[in-house]
Amino acid sequence: MFVPHSVAMRRRGFEPDPEAGFMKNRWVEIGHKKADIALIRKKKDNELRIHAMNRHADKIITILGKFTKIAAINFRLNKMMAKFRQHRIAPKPRFAYGEETWGDTLEVDEAHSAALRADYVARMAVITEEHRIITEKRLAEEKRIEDEKRAAEEKRLAYEARLLAMSETELNDYNARAIEEIHAYGDDVTSWVEFMRDIRAKRVVAQVTVAEIEQVWKEMVPVVLHDKQASAPVRRLAGPPSAQPARRLAGPPSARAPNAFAAFVDSDSDSD
Numbered sequence: 001m002f003v004p005h006s007v008a009m010r011r012r013g014f015e016p017d018p019e020a021g022f023m024k025n026r027w028v029e030i031g032h033k034k035a036d037i038a039l040i041r042k043k044k045d046n047e048l049r050i051h052a053m054n055r056h057a058d059k060i061i062t063i064l065g066k067f068t069k070i071a072a073i074n075f076r077l078n079k080m081m082a083k084f085r086q087h088r089i090a091p092k093p094r095f096a097y098g099e100e101t102w103g104d105t106l107e108v109d110e111a112h113s114a115a116l117r118a119d120y121v122a123r124m125a126v127i128t129e130e131h132r133i134i135t136e137k138r139l140a141e142e143k144r145i146e147d148e149k150r151a152a153e154e155k156r157l158a159y160e161a162r163l164l165a166m167s168e169t170e171l172n173d174y175n176a177r178a179i180e181e182i183h184a185y186g187d188d189v190t191s192w193v194e195f196m197r198d199i200r201a202k203r204v205v206a207q208v209t210v211a212e213i214e215q216v217w218k219e220m221v222p223v224v225l226h227d228k229q230a231s232a233p234v235r236r237l238a239g240p241p242s243a244q245p246a247r248r249l250a251g252p253p254s255a256r257a258p259n260a261f262a263a264f265v266d267s268d269s270d271s272d
Contacts, residue, residue, distance in 0.1 A: 163199050164206055171203075 006016070009027050017033045020026040163171065175196055182189045 160199065160202070164203055171199075 009015075013030055014027040015030050015033070016026050017028045018026075019033070019035065020028070163174070166174065178192060179189055182192055
């Protein structure tokens with residue numbers, strides 16, 4: 001089948017360029033015609049020119065901003081110096097021209113800053129006090145809860161100790177009375193039965209421990225005293241006190257003991 005050359009070239013991605021020169025291939029890729037290339041080049045040139053103009057404008061604005069800043073500083077400085085010279089040459093009242101001085105402005109700023117600082121300190125003091133009160137209440141509540149838990153635990157341990165110290169007959173009687181009271185109030189005895197089961201298990205453990213301790217004490221070797229010195233013999237006098245010979249003390253009366261028990265000082269017996 002015959003396919004025209006133009007159709008085949010368009011299928012391949014080419015298009016005719018009417019501005020192609022003499023003896024030049026008039027079929028070029030799509031978008032590569034002279035008019036398209038010129039349009040793209042022109043657009044790029046415009047973008048470069050606009051970018052250059054913007055850079056130039058930014059440079060001018062920066063220079064003018066620096067100049068304006070320096071001019072404003074010089075203007076204010078000259079104005080301040082003129083007022084200073086004027087007040088120095090001929091002192092006049094502070095508000096002679098209806099304007100405030102730098103000192104007035106500084107005083108107002110300092111007063112405002114002091115007021116803000118005082119308000120901040122007052123608010124922080126209130127916040128700190130509220131935080132302290134809240135913390136104290138929380139700590140007191142935690143301490144109260146801990147004390148209640150500790151008291152409940154001590155009461156529970158004391159109650160269990162009392163049950164463990166009971167004899168088997170007393171424990172059975174107490175258990176029967178407790179079950180009767182629970183039935184009288186119409187409550188469930190499951191928790192009480194479980195509690196008594198734990199108590200009986202603890203009683204068994206305690207009995208085993210006591211038996212082991214008693215066995216250990218029975219098997220221990222009798223204790224032997226470290227000091228093997230025999231006690232001194234005691235001399236005892238037979239007969240009634242009236243038949244015993246009187247003991248006479250040697251020495252003058254002034255050398256004797258002043259009390260009635262001085263006679264027993266020289267005695268070599270523990271009991272007469």
